[in-house]
Amino acid sequence: MERLLPSDPSVIGGHRLAGRLGAGGMGVVYLARLPHGAWCALKVIRAEYADDPGLRARFRREAELATGLTARWTVPVVGADAEAREPWLATAYVPGPSLAEAVALHGPWPEAQLRGLGSALAEALDGVHTAGLVHRDVKPANVLLAADGPRLIDFGIARAVGATALTADGSVVGSPGYLSPEQARGRTVGPPSDVFSLGCVLAHTATGRPPFGTGGAAGVLYRTVHEEPDVDGVPEGLDRLIRRCLAKQPELRPSARELLDEFGEFGDFAADSWLPEGLPALVAVRAARVLDLPVPEPTVLSGPAPVEPAEAAEAPPSPTRRRLLVAGAALGVTAAGGLGAWWRWGPGNATANTGSARRTRHVVALLGSPDDALHQHQARGARLAVEQHNKDARRTVDLVLGTADDQGTAAGSAAAAARLAADPAVSVVIATGGNVTAPVALRPCTDAGLTVLFTRADTEDLNNVLTTTGLVLRPTQTLGPPAVLRYLNRVVKPARTVIVHDLATEKESLTVIRIATVHGKLDGETVVEDVAADADFTAAARRIAARPQDAVLFGGVRPDRAAACARALRDAGHRGARVAGEHVLGAPFLAVGEDWRIGAGYTDASADPRTKAFAAAFRARHGQAPGPWAAEAYDAVRFAAQGLASLGDDDRRALRAVLLRRPWQGITRRIAFDAVWQYFKAEEDAGAFLYRVTGGAARLVARSDDIGKET
Template sequence: MDRLLPSDPAMIGEYRLAARLGAGGMGVVYLARSPRGSWCALKSIRSEHADDPGFRARFRRETELAVRLRGRWTVPVLAADAEARSPWLATAYVPGPSLAEAVARYGPWPAAQLRCLGAALAEALDAVHDSGLVHRDVKPANILLAADGPRLIDFGIARAVGVTALTADGTVIGSPGYLSPEQARGRTVGPPSDVFSLGCVLAHAATGRPVFGAGGAAGVLYRTVHEEPDVEGLPDTLAEIVGRCLSKDPEHRPTVGELRAFFGLFDERNWLPEGLPSLVAARAARVLDLPVPQGTVVDGPLVGDAAYALTRAAESLAAPRTSRRRVLALGGAVLGIGAAGGGSWWRWGRSGSTGAGALPKRVIGLLGDRSDPAFLAHERGSRLAVSEHNSTSGRPFDLVLRTADGGGTAKATAAAATALAADPEVSLLISSGTNATVPGAVEACALAAMPHLVTRADTSELDTANLTTTLLMRSTRTAGPPAILRHLNRVVRPARTAVVHDLTDMAETVPTVRTVTVPGKLDGDFMLEEVAADGDFAIAARRITDRGDDAVLFAGVRPERAASCARALREAGYRGVCVADEHVLGAPFLAQAEGWLIGTGYADPVADPHLKAFAAAHRARYGADPDPWAAEAYDTVHFAVHGLTAAGDEARTALRSELLRRPWQGITRTFSYDADNEFFQAHDDAGAFLYRVTDRTVRFVSRADDIGRAKG
């Protein structure tokens, strides 16, 4: 629960807002008082979604469906307005933690409490299905724990049974790791899909692990469809029923009625594991600490920004635990309304200025290997962004860039990150290293609660970093090689693609293979050709040529191995399209791979028409064209500034949440947080690039989002 921001309204409809419960890509969830004085959770949809007439129609329909629910373990809808400028929906407030938080903090649940949880959730799903709905997003984060039992919430993507979905078939809707195989394939779902999700939830609560692993959505979706769940540690008494829930075939899963018969009656006297009753009670007590939201009475009429400012200031002054600095700033805001006019209060209260004279400073650390040419590119791009910010009039602070050498090893990188994080002046760390070094900085930053942005590394080991203080500024291998997949699907359109999997580095290459073989990621058929570690590619190349495959995708990371594959294909007479990702780039590969297409996470500022202004500014400052990764570093610094500005005086502690609060568009890509899947991402289509090997070098071809678009 967070305090309201100055930009938040005082009221929505007849509901007076008291605090923020959360925010994501779709909107903000507030804690609010109803006209009758009861607490409720009010979800307000962002205006950019509301501008779409189709969205309003879907929102109206979802609200009408949710009103049907009257089950004991579901949360009733109190009111909604689909026609408001920002549509909203109010439900009863459940003052307890989510199951996801409970398992993360206290670990797996014992068998007896699992049976109680299963009994309540099976009854909840029975009520959902009896209302003619399928929930489609049953997951630990959507199960709240109250003193008298769990509540299933968030019917935002529910659909009526037998009604055609308003999204196109083939679209995956739900949360990877808890959705069913049929959902993962983008197919129509029914009640058995919710049963599968319930099995995932119970297994997660029993073992403390997601049954299909962590990481990027594509890898989790692949495992959901093609691999067996990880249920080691399930109590013997539940293993058989949960195993049936997790069947790939919907016909083999138990019905909700069978589940209710198996789990029996809910026992509210003994349903929470040890430690959780106190957490539930403490969470409920937090509401009692909040001030009762009240209106502000003034002698004369105030309108517009002035009325809004006075109301927000008065409410903030009434809030408990408000710092003296905040009170003084808001007091100045109220006094300044008449003299300075509407809107000046915002700059006064949020600037973080220390008064007349020098601006406060925000220090950003840049960590990498000084012997790596990419570090110089990062440093130049970063310093250009810092210089631009510091020359902007009206800025709330000055930036300082502090560099550190990670020495090219994970151990030295961790030590350098620890030293930077120990400096209270440093608000943020940017890592410019490689897959071998950056993981060393992740744990150090997490331990120090240091916000950490990673620009270059893309190992799938970093997928779970989004759950710590680290955010990845590019897609990882688990998210796939977007540019080459888009080129194959939109330009080549192969009937069959040969995926050549080099088993020399399986831990690093399996995520890519999983991604490209997930239904919908690679159009057309595919044939997997596995080549043993350090084995010969000749046999695979002959099979590919004899079959007449239209394209070859090389899944490997070593330039010399990619070179061997390219040479074997050429000697076998193969003439189709060949693609790979940036890790194969190196002299051995470039000498053998004429015409190959390469997908990267870095732009070419010299050749990319979108980056002409950046390239010109770089040449003016340094007298040279920008190298790869300079533009990405420039973007990362500006993204940090965007968050630091919103965080105000709480630079380090509030920065990560501010960076997740709203999407941000840079010159190379878009960054946003997917609240439903709890995943931060640099969007593939806007942050991936295609190159071609020509005369032993790589030349820029296109951004991924421009591939296949009509020109003219």
């Protein structure tokens, strides 16, 4: 627990706050006292996020569902207000560690204690299911250990059985490693899904490791759907029961009530012996830390004294102007446009505010490496967007373009992002790097409430944006390469597609396999061809070429490996369609990948009919054709600008909520986000493009939504 900040309130809904239990990009969880003295955990959603109707509706649903639960081993709701400016939900506080922490610290549990744990959790789920609900996120972190028994918490993604899904087709809600195969496939789930998750929890507690392994979410989900669980080490007396819980088919699993009958009532276990040796002391220490806390004193909100009318003439500059002056002094930037060690103002911005003293000035910072050609393209596209914006007489805000050098490394990106986050002049960051550098900028910016827009990075590690300040402006690897999937389904229509699983880049390859097989995004039959990391593709190519008309989808990301695969298929006589994702585009692959189709997240602005005006303006400004990602960076700046115009001079923390409110149409794609989970909404595969490799270069064929019309 952490101390309250001076900016924290003293009381919320009659609950006196004592400390912070945790905080994320969207809100804070406080430890608080109810009016009658009992402790509670009070979850508060920040006002800027509560403005999102979808999020408020989800919070209201969480409160309603949790309030209706009366099962003994769930945590009761003691108060809620979904209509408050900052919605809050209070639940009874459990002063103990989570099951995840307990297993990590003290290792696997013996059979007797496992039975007690299973009994209590089965009873909790029986109550949940009897109430017509499905928890959907049963995992060790959502089980808290108290002296008198465990508690199942966090019904934030629970929903009534049979209710309409709130997620897009193919998306996964829950925690990989503990969700059911049907949940992993993005299908409708019922009570058997919770039983599967309980089986995962018990197997983990018995062995000390997740039953479907660790690593990237894609690999864990694939193993959940297709492979048997690792339950070696589960006590013999529980092995059969846990295996029944982990059956792939929901109808083969026992119900929560059947499990309770198998385990016996929790009351049959002595209260002082239900925990393994060593854990009662840990639980007691945690409880003592909280229960002995004094009644908290009120926090004090400090701020400037009000300005009297007579002093108005000497009032300090506007907050925005003051931000820029302070930041400029700290960074060694003068009015003439001086240069700091790590930050520089973009050219053409010195007169951005000319003619309108009332306009708010916002700094848009590009985070990337000047040695990266793709960053250079984006910087030119962004500069054009800023200059065009500042020439518009109708504008209500002015933009200043800055750049921060991430040195092309993850460490450099984290350090530069931390400096940007600490600079009050910066209103938004556009991360131009790839999957190694860009994602690490997220944490420092989220901690400071600074919005980060990702243009190029597509790692599935960026999918969990709900509790961050990040917004991904393109489809991620979770959707696979949408353009080539559509090309295969609408143009090629093969009877069978072979997916080459390159184990040299297993995590990325598994993402493609999951979308094509688990989620069934490819029509027709699919088979997977594994190729070891230290093997060439000769043997696999010969097997594939035995059916020369089969299509081939290369699931890896390394250009050299893709080149080896292309060469082997050519030499083996394969004649079917061959496709891959954008990461294979490099000199080795382009030299041998003739006639391959490639799905990418960027357009060729010079060849795309919908970006002709941009391409002409780019040539006039920079004296050359726009390169890859230039148009996407241009869109990112314009997307941010329309949000900043709505923001005005408000705190930058509110920008992300503003950007989430409504879709926006750019020259490259329609930018919209799911109302509940806030991931990029790829309607009609927005922002995906199909290329063909010919003559040693990749040439644009069509936007994804046009594939099948004239392709």
